[in-house]
Amino acid sequence: MNKLKALPKPVKLAFWVLLAILAYALPILEPPIISTPGVDFGGVLFVVTMYCLIALGLNIVVGYAGLLDLGYVGFYAVGAYTAAILTSFHANWPLLLSLPFAVAATTIAGLILGAPTLRVRGDYLAIVTLGFGEIIRLVAVNTEWLGDRRGISNIARPPSVMTGEDGGVVVGEAEPGLKGIFEIPHLYWGDGTVLVDTEDTTQFLVFGVLDQIPYYWLGLTVVLLVLLADYLIKNSRVGRAWEATREDEDAAELMGVPTFKFKLLAFATGAFIGGLAGALFASRQSFINPDSFLLLFSILFLAAVVVGGQGNRWGVLVGAFLVAYLPQRFRDFDDFRVLVFGAALVALAILRPEGLFPPRRTVRAKQMEHELEVLETGHDDGEEAARV
Amino acid sequence: MSDATTPILEVQNLTLKFGGLTALDDVSFGIKEGEILGLIGPNGAGKTTCFNAVTGVYRPTSGDIRFQGRSLTGVKRYRITQLGIARTFQNIRLFPSMTALENVLVGADAQHKTGMFSALFRLPRHRAEERDGHERAMELLRFMGIHKRADELAANLSYGDQRRLEIARAMATGPKLICLDEPAAGFNPQEKVQLMELIRKVRDRGFTVLLIEHDMRLVMGVTDRIVVLEFGRLIAEGTPAEIRDNPAVIAAYLGVDEEDAS
Amino acid sequence: MEFDYQFLFSNLPELTITGLAFGAIYALIALGYTMVYGVLQLINFAHSEVFMYGTFATLWTVWALTGTGGGVGGIQLLLILLLGLVMAMATSALIALALERVAYRPLIKKDAPRLIALISAIGASFVLAELMGLRDKVTAWVGLDDDLDRYVSGARINQSMASVVNMPDVNIGGLSIKTVDLLVIAAAIAMMVIVDQFVRRSKLGRGIRATAQDQETAALMGVNPTRTIQYTFLIGGLMAGAAAFLYMLKIETTKFDVGFLLGVKAFTAAVLGGIGNLRGALLGGLVLGVAENWGQALFGGEWRHVVAFVLLVVILLFRPTGLLGESLGKARV
Numbered sequence: 005m006n007k008l009k010a011l012p013k014p015v016k017l018a019f020w021v022l023l024a025i026l027a028y029a030l031p032i033l034e035p036p037i038i039s040t041p042g043v044d045f046g047g048v049l050f051v052v053t054m055y056c057l058i059a060l061g062l063n064i065v066v067g068y069a070g071l072l073d074l075g076y077v078g079f080y081a082v083g084a085y086t087a088a089i090l091t092s093f094h095a096n097w098p099l100l101l102s103l104p105f106a107v108a109a110t111t112i113a114g115l116i117l118g119a120p121t122l123r124v125r126g127d128y129l130a131i132v133t134l135g136f137g138e139i140i141r142l143v144a145v146n147t148e149w150l151g152d153r154r155g156i157s158n159i160a161r162p163p164s165v166m167t168g169e170d171g172g173v174v175v176g177e178a179e180p181g182l183k184g185i186f187e188i189p190h191l192y193w194g195d196g197t198v199l200v201d202t203e204d205t206t207q208f209l210v211f212g213v214l215d216q217i218p219y220y221w222l223g224l225t226v227v228l229l230v231l232l233a234d235y236l237i238k239n240s241r242v243g244r245a246w247e248a249t250r251e252d253e254d255a256a257e258l259m260g261v262p263t264f265k266f267k268l269l270a271f272a273t274g275a276f277i278g279g280l281a282g283a284l285f286a287s288r289q290s291f292i293n294p295d296s297f298l299l300l301f302s303i304l305f306l307a308a309v310v311v312g313g314q315g316n317r318w319g320v321l322v323g324a325f326l327v328a329y330l331p332q333r334f335r336d337f338d339d340f341r342v343l344v345f346g347a348a349l350v351a352l353a354i355l356r357p358e359g360l361f362p363p364r365r366t367v368r369a370k371q372m373e374h375e376l377e378v379l380e381t382g383h384d385d386g387e388e389a390a391r392v
Numbered sequence: 393m394s395d396a397t398t399p400i401l402e403v404q405n406l407t408l409k410f411g412g413l414t415a416l417d418d419v420s421f422g423i424k425e426g427e428i429l430g431l432i433g434p435n436g437a438g439k440t441t442c443f444n445a446v447t448g449v450y451r452p453t454s455g456d457i458r459f460q461g462r463s464l465t466g467v468k469r470y471r472i473t474q475l476g477i478a479r480t481f482q483n484i485r486l487f488p489s490m491t492a493l494e495n496v497l498v499g500a501d502a503q504h505k506t507g508m509f510s511a512l513f514r515l516p517r518h519r520a521e522e523r524d525g526h527e528r529a530m531e532l533l534r535f536m537g538i539h540k541r542a543d544e545l546a547a548n549l550s551y552g553d554q555r556r557l558e559i560a561r562a563m564a565t566g567p568k569l570i571c572l573d574e575p576a577a578g579f580n581p582q583e584k585v586q587l588m589e590l591i592r593k594v595r596d597r598g599f600t601v602l603l604i605e606h607d608m609r610l611v612m613g614v615t616d617r618i619v620v621l622e623f624g625r626l627i628a629e630g631t632p633a634e635i636r637d638n639p640a641v642i643a644a645y646l647g648v649d650e651e652d653a654s
Numbered sequence: 655m656e657f658d659y660q661f662l663f664s665n666l667p668e669l670t671i672t673g674l675a676f677g678a679i680y681a682l683i684a685l686g687y688t689m690v691y692g693v694l695q696l697i698n699f700a701h702s703e704v705f706m707y708g709t710f711a712t713l714w715t716v717w718a719l720t721g722t723g724g725g726v727g728g729i730q731l732l733l734i735l736l737l738g739l740v741m742a743m744a745t746s747a748l749i750a751l752a753l754e755r756v757a758y759r760p761l762i763k764k765d766a767p768r769l770i771a772l773i774s775a776i777g778a779s780f781v782l783a784e785l786m787g788l789r790d791k792v793t794a795w796v797g798l799d800d801d802l803d804r805y806v807s808g809a810r811i812n813q814s815m816a817s818v819v820n821m822p823d824v825n826i827g828g829l830s831i832k833t834v835d836l837l838v839i840a841a842a843i844a845m846m847v848i849v850d851q852f853v854r855r856s857k858l859g860r861g862i863r864a865t866a867q868d869q870e871t872a873a874l875m876g877v878n879p880t881r882t883i884q885y886t887f888l889i890g891g892l893m894a895g896a897a898a899f900l901y902m903l904k905i906e907t908t909k910f911d912v913g914f915l916l917g918v919k920a921f922t923a924a925v926l927g928g929i930g931n932l933r934g935a936l937l938g939g940l941v942l943g944v945a946e947n948w949g950q951a952l953f954g955g956e957w958r959h960v961v962a963f964v965l966l967v968v969i970l971l972f973r974p975t976g977l978l979g980e981s982l983g984k985a986r987v
């Protein structure tokens with residue numbers, strides 16, 4: 005990362021563009037080792053983008069503002085249910101129209117939950133949010149208007165862009181007969197050879213039932229946009245206010261930061277992103293029921309943020325990738341998935357308490373601490389550990 | 393300096409109780425614009441409590457605090473700062489994992505209005521405030537002599553630099569009155585003298601200063617007037633010369649702590 | 655949604671007693687959360703699993719002692735009760751100690767961020783629950799599955815034991831009340847009182863309170879923090895084991911994931927009473943149990959858990975530090 009910083013601007017830009025192109029091309033390349041045998045690779049990647057989105061949103065709440073939220077899945081559910089109700093269960097809106105309503109509903113939910121609870125101490129927030137996540141699910145389970153246990157199906161998909169029978173461009177629901185404006189062949193990795201497989205293609209911008217790669221592209225695009233927004237906000241008065249509040253709430257307040265307002269803002273922003281992810285997820289699945297929003301997911305989301313290194317957006321993305329991808333990649337060990345995941349969390353916490361990729365400043369602070377310690381005690385930490 | 397006779401801050405019959413303990417008992421004094429007022433007294437006299445009442449951390453049990461004629465009772469803490477009262481802390485309270493520059497920027501943001509929307513779309517207000525904030529912050533860091541460490545994490549600064557950074561952060565909030573709670577605590581004599589020099593310069597920039605300091609000699613040297621507290625009560629008020637000869641003050645200090653008076 | 659006032663009011667005493675029985679179990683589990691939180695400021699997420707292992711210890715003990723049939727009496731009943739309780743408490747205590755050793759102590763040494771300790775707790779919780787849920791596969795690996803078949807089969811479904819306490823309902827003032835409920839309430843409250851007195855009066859208890867207040871100062875005054883933390887986990891584990899035993903007397907079935915919801919409820923109870931406050935845990939547990947049972951009668955069973963969480967949110971709004979206020983260290987002596 006440091007080396008990258010030193011490069012001239014055009015080179016840096018080129019690097020990022022290349023990385024983005026690679027990310028978009030990933031499901032087409034289907035590189036061995038990385039691609040997932042037995043499960044649709046595009047689908048897995050789509051789920052990864054959803055986790056990335058959620059992790060970015062939760063990182064604002066947990067990593068930047070320091071608010072422990074154990075019920076983030078609640079926002080995800082509000083977004084998903086709003087989209088589901090508006091596009092299928094109680095109305096017939098197109099997805100794109102329902103999206104703003106979904107995120108608005110989620111943001112409002114965030115404000116309603118945050119306004120009373122953000123005044124109580126941090127640890128209580130954890131349990132209150134946990135309760136909120138569970139209440140949302142239980143309400144869904146018990147309310148017929150929300151489809152109760154049976155859930156809601158036929159949720160609208162994003163509009164597809166296709167070539168019509170007359171050769172013109174058609175925008176609308178994907179239809180079996182119609183093809184995209186162009187199609188992209190996948191690579192096939194044989195024994196030591198790489199072929200372009202013209203049989204196996206992806207229709208550009210056709211959001212159908214089988215091929216999930218267009219959804220992945222959509223998800224990735226949203227992630228990139230949110231990433232940009234995250235960068236812009238973090239490097240501003242808002243981002244500084246969040247961090248100051250996290251570091252020392254009283255001192256921040258006495259330095260003129262309206263901490264409550266900013267905590268609420270962080271909460272609402274997190275909710276916004278969570279709701280967006282929920283709506284996209286509902287659209288892709290086309291079906292949701294309360295089991296899609298178990299408390300367990302809140303825990304997984306939090307794990308994604310903390311594993312990567314809370315407060316560092318890149319670390320958080322890596323964390324999201326690991327949490328979403330590893331269980332899919334190693335499906336053979338299906339039964340042992342949760343067990344291994346749990347053990348990995350413990351191991352990680354013990355071996356790398358700052359997360360895999362802590363913010364650079366944390367690294368610097370720790371280094372300094374270590375240096376001071378060496379200066380003070382006159383010997384290295386290692387020796388000390390050996391003696392104890 | 394407008395009218396030198398109207399106090400910028402008036403503490404009126406301030407009483408503050410913690411349960412059974414009366415930390416401040418009917419204390420009244422005023423600070424004139426542009427002066428350096430020393431607040432002294434033995435340990436536990438109620439000096440920090442007085443700061444906390446002024447900056448809104450504690451609510452007075454009775455009495456009032458008026459800043460530029462306006463009562464501060466019930467005003468939110470961040471509002472009080474925005475109105476123009478800044479402070480430092482007896483136990484350093486920086487934002488440890490933010491850089492020195494960022495710490496000062498948070499202070500400067502007190503007078504800024506940029507919200508989510510401005511930041512997201514990089515509107516002119518964001519750009520202007522960001523530029524202004526950076527300039528002010530760097531200037532203040534230079535003023536305090538710690539500009540070379542601007543990119544260092546606050547936690548990694550030396551103790552003295554952390555104290556200096558706190559003053560810079562307080563000044564960045566654009567205050568009219570700046571309250572320093574034992575800014576020289578833990579300094580060696582030479583550093584103390586330098587700091588007092590600096591405090592005088594702070595005043596010369598147009599700030600009014602309220603200073604808590606244990607070292608009698610230093611307080612005498614730098615302040616225009618001194619207020620003495622003992623057990624929560626105001627026992628003397630006057631110029632340094634008057635305070636030096638005040639028998640009540642001498643008794644309070646002799647009875648308490650030789651080291652502090654050295 | 656219908657409100658069944660009629661049912662609630664006509665059955666109020668019975669509903670209250672059952673609620674108290676549930677509440678007493680919550681309270682016993684809450685004790686572990688509240689003590690660990692008081693000392694370490696850590697939400698010991700895996701405490702629910704400590705409880706879950708206790709339920710299995712009880713189940714297997716009863717199976718081993720009674721064969722398939724239930725309905726024992728006299729000395730045999732007493733023996734089963736005693737041995738079941740001892741096994742459950744021992745098992746839970748062992749798990750709690752192991753948890754402290756493996757998942758927390760390395761972190762405390764490194765002075766890790768608190769959130770990371772929570773992640774470690776969550777991970778440990780997954781591991782413990784899944785080990786139980788995969789016990790058939792794990793034993794198959796070692797080749798013991800045939801010998802232990804009865805104990806390891808059906809690893810992911812409910813396993814139940816026959817009623818141990820088969821006494822007739824007690825009749826008090828025209829109300830017929832289940833013996834088990836009374837037993838559960840009495841035992842739980844007795845144990846809470848013992849722990850409370852222990853923490854208040856014993857030297858160890860003083861150490862725990864001192865550490866909760868200020869670990870560094872306590873250490874300087876000669877309180878060994880590692881030992882103190884160990885004892886805190888030990889006491890929490892013992893109580894979770896007792897709770898598990900009482901739970902099994904009342905509910906009679908268990909499953910590898912039974913801890914999760916109960917853990918959340920117990921933690922809610924701890925927060926409700928004021929986290930870090932032992933008497934708060936008891937009060938919080940009882941209030942929660944009763945409120946839930948009333949709520950269930952009023953709104954229907956499916957809203958039971960919603961009632962619990964709404965109650966929590968409402969109480970925190972009006973009393974941000976819980977019913978009795980927080981802190982083990984500040985506990986009034």
Ligand SMILES: Nc1ncnc2c1ncn2[C@@H]1O[C@H](COP(=O)(O)OP(=O)(O)OP(=O)(O)O)[C@@H](O)[C@H]1O
Pocket residue numbers: 410413415433434435436437438439440441442482
């Ligand atoms: N939050 C509080 N709760 C209870 N008592 C308090 C609180 N804050 C201060 N006190 C008490 O009020 C009295 C005055 O304390 P204060 O900190 O204002 O003294 P001080 O003059 O600043 O002393 P020092 O020179 O040691 O800084 C002390 O007896 C102190 O113990």
Ligand SMILES: [Mg+2]
Pocket residue numbers: 439440441482
């Ligand atoms: Mg003081």
